Structures are given as structure tokens and as C-alpha cells.
Amino acid sequence: MQTPDYTAARLLDDALAGRAVPDLALAAGGSLRMVTDGVFDLLPAQAGASNTDVLLTVGIHGNETAPVEVVMAIIDDLLHGRLTLARRTRVQLGNPDALRSGERYLDYDLNRLFDGRHAAQPDMREAAHARRLEQTATTFFSSSHGARLHLDLHTAIRGSLFEKFAIQPYLHERPTARARLGWLGQAGIEAVLLHSAPAATFSYFTSHRLGVDAYTLELGKARPFGHNDLSRFSGIDRALRALLGGADDGKADFDPALPLFRARYDLVKRSEAFRLNLADSVENFTPLAAGFVIAEDGEERWIAEGGGERILFPNPTVRPGLRAGIVVEPVTLD
Numbered sequence: 001m002q003t004p005d006y007t008a009a010r011l012l013d014d015a016l017a018g019r020a021v022p023d024l025a026l027a028a029g030g031s032l033r034m035v036t037d038g039v040f041d042l043l044p045a046q047a048g049a050s051n052t053d054v055l056l057t058v059g060i061h062g063n064e065t066a067p068v069e070v071v072m073a074i075i076d077d078l079l080h081g082r083l084t085l086a087r088r089t090r091v092q093l094g095n096p097d098a099l100r101s102g103e104r105y106l107d108y109d110l111n112r113l114f115d116g117r118h119a120a121q122p123d124m125r126e127a128a129h130a131r132r133l134e135q136t137a138t139t140f141f142s143s144s145h146g147a148r149l150h151l152d153l154h155t156a157i158r159g160s161l162f163e164k165f166a167i168q169p170y171l172h173e174r175p176t177a178r179a180r181l182g183w184l185g186q187a188g189i190e191a192v193l194l195h196s197a198p199a200a201t202f203s204y205f206t207s208h209r210l211g212v213d214a215y216t217l218e219l220g221k222a223r224p225f226g227h228n229d230l231s232r233f234s235g236i237d238r239a240l241r242a243l244l245g246g247a248d249d250g251k252a253d254f255d256p257a258l259p260l261f262r263a264r265y266d267l268v269k270r271s272e273a274f275r276l277n278l279a280d281s282v283e284n285f286t287p288l289a290a291g292f293v294i295a296e297d298g299e300e301r302w303i304a305e306g307g308g309e310r311i312l313f314p315n316p317t318v319r320p321g322l323r324a325g326i327v328v329e330p331v332t333l334d
């Protein structure tokens, strides 16, 4: 095991440069071990003490740096004994290449390559990352004995009427885990989108293929390394410390006042003729008035129907074939 002067900042530098990270002792007990490039296991001192195994993914998009900084600060406190680890935890850096260059992606949006879609894009640099992440998520959870939680931490391109929100992937026949939504509320999450269809995102993969409680979290606006106001991330920081430190198990009473939305449909860009009729300043969750033409692509037009519809993740610059926005509407749990 290495010396205590090894910091999380150095770990991040080494990981982004593709250098090996040595095995490290956590000062208050436990260890940190590099599994493969950009993937780290943090093991509590007492094997078997963990009743919830936690997978934390950051940097799936290379321009979304705040979650990397939040998780590295927690790792630094674990390394130096300011926090004691109670849960078996795996941390994945999603796209180290894109994090180095500060771009959302280099060749292809990584969060559109999961659930096997990487096989259709073998030449894209992100395909190898999707495979690495799927494999290491699978091996991690295959030796779990208790509850299993995956949090994929992101920040968004646009501002948002709900600054922090969660996305629950489509669950097929599984019921919503209300206690997890309760915990997300305690972590400062202000709204939750319930997806209504399969997707090629990482949280859909871990949820659907591995049966894990999985969420994509949008924690604020995407900014470059060094430009994040980490005080705006205090809710998730506190909640992750309580989770990893064993003070809570990631479950809490569901608050029925938490706004919930369901995805009605995706705006899928068909061609370069796609036109989005929303200015860059329009924020996520902005209501759409009935009759408003949201977007057009050749003959196709998407028209708002009212009834509380709102727009999420509008982005006309995506590749043809990919989602250029989601129309959502309020929903309540049965």
C-alpha cells in the first residue's frame, strides 16, 4: 500500500493520463484499488459489512466536470481519514478521453452506446468506453449480496427550472422504488423524470440488464474543470457522504410533494433539416403552450398539445438518428 501523501487530485491526473494508480490504504480503514483504466474499487475495512453496494459513474460526458470534482473530494477525504467507508463502492470515470479535452464526446455520444449499441459503432472511440463500463458494472454487481444502487452523475447543457433533477430509466414491469426517490429528495433533487421507453443510456443498462436501482442525476449546469461552484452541489455531496459512510442506506420516506414527470415522446432528429423553434436561452422544463410548433424536420412537425407538457434537453446539434429533446408531462405515482 502507498503513502498517505497520494491525493485524489493525483489519482485523477494519473487516471486521465492513462497511468496506473497504485493500491492505496484508506486512513480510517479500507482500501482503494484500480480495477482497470478509470475504474476504482473502494472497499471498507470489514468485508461483508456493506449492505448496499454503490456504483458511482462520473464523466460519461467530458464537459460535465462538477460531479468528478464532488466525487474526487469524497475520495480525498476517504484517503486521508476525514470520512470512514462503510459501503463497497466502485467509481467509474466514464469518458477519460473526453474529460481531458472538455468535450461532451469525441466521436459519438457515449450515453447513446449502452445496452449493446456499441457493437454497431465499433470504430467510435466511445464504443470501447461503453464496453468497459458495461463489463465493470456487471462484474461489480455480480458479487453483491445486498441492495444495489447505481448513480450516474451528470450536469446539463442548459439552465433548468428544476436545477437538480433525477431520471429513472424505464422499468418495464418493475415498480418505482419510492424509498429511493425519497433519498433523492433528501439529496437536493427537485424533480424526477420517469422514462417510458427503453434507451441506450448507462442507467437503463444497469437497471434493465443488471436489475439495479439506477438513476441518472442532473446536478446543475455543465462547466469546465475549475469553474464549478461546488457550494451548489452540497446536497448530493452530503447525501453521498452519508451513503458511503453508512449513516444511511440510500432510502428514505417518499415525499409526495416531489414533482414527477413522465416522458411522453422523444424528438428524434431525422436529418440535417431538423429545426428547433426554441432559443438557446430556453431552460429545461419550460412549459410548452398548446399549438406551439416545437420542431420541424422536412414534412414532420412536433406540435405541443398543452396539458402541462414541458421540454427537456432540447439540442438540435445532435447527430441525425439521435434524441434532440424530450417532451414530458406531470404524473403521479399510483
Ligand SMILES: O=C(O)CCC(=O)N[C@@H](CCC(=O)O)C(=O)O
Binding pocket: 061, 111, 154, 155, 156, 157, 158, 167, 199, 201, 203, 216, 313, 314, 315
Ligand atoms: O443537457 C443536455 O442536453 C444533456 C444532459 C445529459 O447528458 N443528459 C443525459 C440524460 C440521460 C437520460 O435521458 O437518461 C443524456 O442526455 O445522456
Ligand SMILES: [Zn+2]
Binding pocket: 060, 061, 064, 154, 155
Ligand atoms: Zn451528461
